[in-house]
Amino acid sequence: MTGMATGKVLGLRIDVDTHDGMKSGVPVLLDVFRESGVKGTFYLSMGPDNSGKAIFNVLRRPGFLGKMRRTGAARVYGLRTLLSGTLLPARMIAVALPDIARRIVAEGHEAGVHAWDHRRWQDKLPRLSDNEVASQLGRARRAFIEIFKAPPRTFAAPAWFGDERSLQIEEWYELEYASDCRGSEPFLPVIGGKALATPQVPATLPTLDEALGDTHTEARAFFDSMLDAATSAAWPVLTVHAELEGGPYAADLRWFLERARERGTRPVPLGELLKARRATGNPLPQRAMGYGAVPGRHGTVFMPQG
Ligand SMILES: [Zn+2]
Numbered sequence: 001m002t003g004m005a006t007g008k009v010l011g012l013r014i015d016v017d018t019h020d021g022m023k024s025g026v027p028v029l030l031d032v033f034r035e036s037g038v039k040g041t042f043y044l045s046m047g048p049d050n051s052g053k054a055i056f057n058v059l060r061r062p063g064f065l066g067k068m069r070r071t072g073a074a075r076v077y078g079l080r081t082l083l084s085g086t087l088l089p090a091r092m093i094a095v096a097l098p099d100i101a102r103r104i105v106a107e108g109h110e111a112g113v114h115a116w117d118h119r120r121w122q123d124k125l126p127r128l129s130d131n132e133v134a135s136q137l138g139r140a141r142r143a144f145i146e147i148f149k150a151p152p153r154t155f156a157a158p159a160w161f162g163d164e165r166s167l168q169i170e171e172w173y174e175l176e177y178a179s180d181c182r183g184s185e186p187f188l189p190v191i192g193g194k195a196l197a198t199p200q201v202p203a204t205l206p207t208l209d210e211a212l213g214d215t216h217t218e219a220r221a222f223f224d225s226m227l228d229a230a231t232s233a234a235w236p237v238l239t240v241h242a243e244l245e246g247g248p249y250a251a252d253l254r255w256f257l258e259r260a261r262e263r264g265t266r267p268v269p270l271g272e273l274l275k276a277r278r279a280t281g282n283p284l285p286q287r288a289m290g291y292g293a294v295p296g297r298h299g300t301v302f303m304p305q306g
Pocket of ligand 1: 016159
């Protein structure tokens with residue numbers, strides 16, 4: 001009999017934001033996950049790596065320099081990434097590394113679309129024209145199909161920053177689900193008084209970079225607190241970054257996955273968490289969307305209201 005896996009599920013989401021994260025971080029994570037017997041959902045940035053443009057935010061965003069220092073961004077991202085799209089040409093991310101992208105799916109993980117141009121979306125979404133919102137999503141989707149020969153079944157907006165336009169376009173793509181926001185449980189977003197058919201599976205737990213800028217000074221202490229948080233939340237989803245947990249914090253992630261297994265917590269792709277939620281037989285709640293702050297993260301993120 002199948003489907004009798006015991007223990008609690010933990011949705012595991014991996015965001016890939018940069019060329020170096022795709023090239024070096026993803027293979028490290030795949031090795032860690034294989035050793036730990038864990039599967040997750042990888043969200044890939046497809047197009048240009050304009051991370052270097054973040055440097056110019058130092059001038060515009062109070063506190064950014066402090067955050068860069070606290071998270072050791074120069075060490076994590078490397079000089080090439082920090083200059084990408086500014087003093088050096090932007091390198092493509094998944095588009096330039098299709099073999100690594102295909103390895104994700106070949107090893108039994110789920111893959112979805114994170115972005116075409118992560119940086120541009122994250123910095124400019126409210127000011128992008130409707131045409132550009134559609135073209136950012138459409139180019140990413142076409143690039144995904146080019147690599148995988150199949151349409152993506154899930155999207156995750158960069159920096160948990162979406163709007164009604166991006167939700168509507170995802171609805172037209174007939175996705176299985178999306179993960180565009182922070183929240184506490186899977187739900188159906190309501191726009192214009194009408195519930196969409198595309199469920200949201202929100203990230204529920206804080207990320208390492210948020211914690212290091214705010215609540216924790218050590219990665220190990222953060223992951224230790226996530227063991228309890230994953231147990232107490234109803235439908236927990238943890239987000240890791242190829243650039244961080246696939247880089248200098250890989251040993252901390254491995255430590256977390258070992259402890260999670262000892263506790264009977266089973267990390268799964270987000271699609272599997274949604275299936276487990278649907279199997280309870282309770283309909284998904286419907287929620288209007290809005291924006292709110294998350295400790296340790298600059299600006300606001302997309303989240304359900306009420
Ligand atoms: Zn991202």
